[in-house]
Amino acid sequence: MLLLVTTVAACGDGKDDGAKASAPKAPATIPELTKDPLTLSFIWFDWPPAQALETFANAEYKKERPNATIKVNTVPNANWHDAMFTQFAARKTDFDIAILDSQHIGEAVTNGNILDLTDFVKNNIEVTAYNPYLLAAYGQFPQAETGKRDENASLYGLPLLGDTWTMIYRKDLIGDKPPQTWDQMISAAEKCQADNPGVSGLAFHQANGSDAAAVTYNTVNGVYGGNLWDAKNRKIDGVLNDAAGQEAMDVLVNKMKPLTAKGSGNWFIDEVNAAVAQGKACIAFNWIAASGGLLDPKQSTLGTTREQILDKLGFATLPSQKTNLVPLGGMGMHVSAYSAAANQAEALNFMKWFERADVQKKWAAAGGVPSRTDALQSPEFLNAGPFNKVYADSVPRMRDMWNVPEYARLVDIENTNVNAALNGAKKPKDALDDIAKEQQSVLDSSNRKGGGGL
Amino acid sequence: MKDPAPLTTDHPGQVVSATPPAPGRSRRLSDRGLAVAFISPAMLLLLAMSVFPLLWSLYLSFTDYSATRGGPANFIGFGNYTAILTSAQVHTRALTTLIYVIGAVGLQTVLGFGIAYLISRRTHGRGVLTTLFLVPMMLSPVVVGLFWRFMLDAQFGVVNSMLSSVGLGQVEWLTRQRTALISLIVVDTWQWTPFIMLIALAGLSAVPKYLYEAASIDRASEWFRFRTITLPLVWPLLLIAVMFRAIEAFRLFDLVYILTNGGPGVSTETLSFHIYKVAFLGFNTGTASAYGILMVLVVIVLTQFYLRYLNKLKEG
Numbered sequence: 218m219l220l221l222v223t224t225v226a227a228c229g230d231g232k233d234d235g236a237k238a239s240a241p242k243a244p245a246t247i248p249e250l251t252k253d254p255l256t257l258s259f260i261w262f263d264w265p266p267a268q269a270l271e272t273f274a275n276a277e278y279k280k281e282r283p284n285a286t287i288k289v290n291t292v293p294n295a296n297w298h299d300a301m302f303t304q305f306a307a308r309k310t311d312f313d314i315a316i317l318d319s320q321h322i323g324e325a326v327t328n329g330n331i332l333d334l335t336d337f338v339k340n341n342i343e344v345t346a347y348n349p350y351l352l353a354a355y356g357q358f359p360q361a362e363t364g365k366r367d368e369n370a371s372l373y374g375l376p377l378l379g380d381t382w383t384m385i386y387r388k389d390l391i392g393d394k395p396p397q398t399w400d401q402m403i404s405a406a407e408k409c410q411a412d413n414p415g416v417s418g419l420a421f422h423q424a425n426g427s428d429a430a431a432v433t434y435n436t437v438n439g440v441y442g443g444n445l446w447d448a449k450n451r452k453i454d455g456v457l458n459d460a461a462g463q464e465a466m467d468v469l470v471n472k473m474k475p476l477t478a479k480g481s482g483n484w485f486i487d488e489v490n491a492a493v494a495q496g497k498a499c500i501a502f503n504w505i506a507a508s509g510g511l512l513d514p515k516q517s518t519l520g521t522t523r524e525q526i527l528d529k530l531g532f533a534t535l536p537s538q539k540t541n542l543v544p545l546g547g548m549g550m551h552v553s554a555y556s557a558a559a560n561q562a563e564a565l566n567f568m569k570w571f572e573r574a575d576v577q578k579k580w581a582a583a584g585g586v587p588s589r590t591d592a593l594q595s596p597e598f599l600n601a602g603p604f605n606k607v608y609a610d611s612v613p614r615m616r617d618m619w620n621v622p623e624y625a626r627l628v629d630i631e632n633t634n635v636n637a638a639l640n641g642a643k644k645p646k647d648a649l650d651d652i653a654k655e656q657q658s659v660l661d662s663s664n665r666k667g668g669g670g671l
Numbered sequence: 672m673k674d675p676a677p678l679t680t681d682h683p684g685q686v687v688s689a690t691p692p693a694p695g696r697s698r699r700l701s702d703r704g705l706a707v708a709f710i711s712p713a714m715l716l717l718l719a720m721s722v723f724p725l726l727w728s729l730y731l732s733f734t735d736y737s738a739t740r741g742g743p744a745n746f747i748g749f750g751n752y753t754a755i756l757t758s759a760q761v762h763t764r765a766l767t768t769l770i771y772v773i774g775a776v777g778l779q780t781v782l783g784f785g786i787a788y789l790i791s792r793r794t795h796g797r798g799v800l801t802t803l804f805l806v807p808m809m810l811s812p813v814v815v816g817l818f819w820r821f822m823l824d825a826q827f828g829v830v831n832s833m834l835s836s837v838g839l840g841q842v843e844w845l846t847r848q849r850t851a852l853i854s855l856i857v858v859d860t861w862q863w864t865p866f867i868m869l870i871a872l873a874g875l876s877a878v879p880k881y882l883y884e885a886a887s888i889d890r891a892s893e894w895f896r897f898r899t900i901t902l903p904l905v906w907p908l909l910l911i912a913v914m915f916r917a918i919e920a921f922r923l924f925d926l927v928y929i930l931t932n933g934g935p936g937v938s939t940e941t942l943s944f945h946i947y948k949v950a951f952l953g954f955n956t957g958t959a960s961a962y963g964i965l966m967v968l969v970v971i972v973l974t975q976f977y978l979r980y981l982n983k984l985k986e987g
Contacts, residue, residue: 306738425934480825482846637936668754670955
């Protein structure tokens with residue numbers, strides 16, 4: 218048995234999100250692998266990269282491990298967190314590798330749901346091959362400072378799919394050169410909307426589900442020099458809603474929202490893509506990993522070939538303003554603590570294989586977004602899609618949200634309030650102040666006797 | 672020669688079989704035992720799936736237990752209950768739920784009874800009409816939610832398309848505070864009006880014809896007949912339908928989840944939806960259990976008042 222010894226979870230005092238981590242340790246070396254047929258199961262949400270991973274892994278990993286079959290189970294995006302953590306709660310999972318959002322790591326680690334891979338990584342992974350922040354973002358807990366990695370911190374996951382937002386713009390409507398600053402972007406969208414009736418200036422995520430509206434606000438917050446929190450002192454109230462935060466909310470609600478389509482207040486990934494594909498938006502923001510479909514002539518009214526579509530659509534890194542920060546997306550692979558020993562061993566072997574330089578390049582060619590620097594700079598990656606260079610250029614600019622155990626509640630508070638502000642249910646300032654106050658109370662309420670979660 | 676076995680006993684109605692019991696059936700299994708044997712699987716299932724979880728929830732509601740964090744369930748008395756009852760967040764959701772219940776059930780009652788009344792007056796095509804009206808009720812709420820979400824889409828939805836064809840502007844059905852709640856009420860009404868209609872139709876069919884005949888002889892007006900014969904006789908049955916619908920509407924979750932996800936902001940978050948968030952976003956199992964128990968209590972207490980009123984009505 219690989220992992221029977223699990224230290225008792227003692228989270229709940231709320232003083233330090235990292236000190237009480239209780240994840241069981243993975244072995245430093247990969248145990249002997251089974252020769253029997255084995256299915257290695259993943260859990261992810263339903264989107265194109267999930268299908269790409271299953272196809273890629275079954276084609277390539279099987280060459281090395283013919284007895285292993287890869288199965289990527291998917292659930293709707295809105296149920297992704299629930300699907301994983303309800304199984305973790307039952308201490309029994311039907312998946313061996315959980316593909317967690319970087320922000321889920323704290324919750325999974327403190328509950329002892331995933332393996333501590335620190336020793337395994339030391340012995341099996343070439344850590345210097347990565348941008349340190351990418352390695353930290355998808356695996357480190359306690360959370361790394363933006364742009365850095367703490368080499369003494371524990372690692373609980375390895376990168377699977379990198380991602381960030383790309384700006385998608387209509388070259389035929391606003392010109393070949395993308396706007397360089399946020400102000401320029403808003404002006405270009407304004408002019409484009411006025412010049413092209415029926416086409417809205419902007420399209421971006423506004424829904425109150427998943428992390429849609431929250432990521433949108435956090436992106437604008439970063440660009441306008443705001444901060445989400447003071448991680449060291451666990452302080453949100455007074456930080457998020459400072460002058461920079463207020464300015465960001467004002468820009469989002471009063472300058473950007475009026476340029477969006479009517480009724481777009483519940484748009485997320487698919488709706489933004491649909492608006493772009495149907496030629497209904499001048500400038501849009503979406504995750505790179507979800508943008509592949511935009512080049513499919515069958516799904517687009519912008520052209521009958523990929524080339525025709527690319528004549529009209531441009532992909533660029535996000536404009537900067539006071540800073541050049543962009544949101545960190547993507548996910549890492551994490552081994553379930555409740556998986557069978559043979560499957561855990563296979564999972565570790567898969568992860569070691571997946572992080573190899575040659576495999577990362579093949580993953581890039583198959584449509585994935587790798588994390589190793591050599592793969593990111595390879596022609597296989599850069600030539601695979603027009604937005605891949607955007608990702609490569611964005612890596613040094615990335616900032617993540619919090620990955621504390623309370624993440625699910627923090628993001629829900631932010632999502633609902635930003636969504637309320639975008640749809641006129643709250644004044645922008647009130648919404649931001651409410652976010653700060655409610656999030657602070659979540660961080661401070663761990664010692665409360667009763668009523669947790671309200 | 673022995674007398675043949677009697678075919679009847681002293682107790683009329685009981686027939687004694689002339690043949691011996693079938694082999695294999697234990698003589699020890701009495702009728703009562705047989706009854707218990709047949710009932711016990713269902714009882715065990717009920718105990719395991721309903722009674723035990725309810726009691727377990729009741730226990731957890733007095734603790735700070737979290738399903739994901741594990742660890743011991745520490746007893747905290749009425750802490751969860753006090754927090755829920757004094758929470759402004761809960762009050763907001765309670766008000767939303769109340770508006771929704773009154774709006775949806777009220778509308779369904781008026782429409783359901785109206786449709787039933789009109790159908791009951793038809794002599795031809797009653798069966799076909801009733802069946803057609805029942806179709807929405809047979810659909811899954813998730814399916815209903817999904818296709819109404821498309822129909823109500825502000826950009827591409829058929830509802831706005833129809834409105835614009837008659838010169839009316841686009842309405843943001845699902846993303847504005849007022850219209851979102853109205854949309855929920857409309858969709859729920861579309862699906863569940865047939866339920867009220869069905870019960871009302873049963874009540875209307877049971878009204879004795881001779882009462883109407885007598886009223887006709889007295890040259891009573893249509894309105895008078897409706898007010899003094901139809902409504903009083905159908906009213907108790909209608910109230911039972913209203914009670915069922917109110918209980919259902921009180922615990923609404925699926926339509927909210929699919930149509931608005933509680934938005935914009937939290938303006939269409941119902942109590943059930945809020946419990947879901949408490950239970951599965953923060954995994955505050957103790958709080959969520961107390962929240963659920965309180966909802967059950969509210970339903971039980973209101974139902975008791977309601978049933979008393981119904982009994983009074985019957986006695987009257």
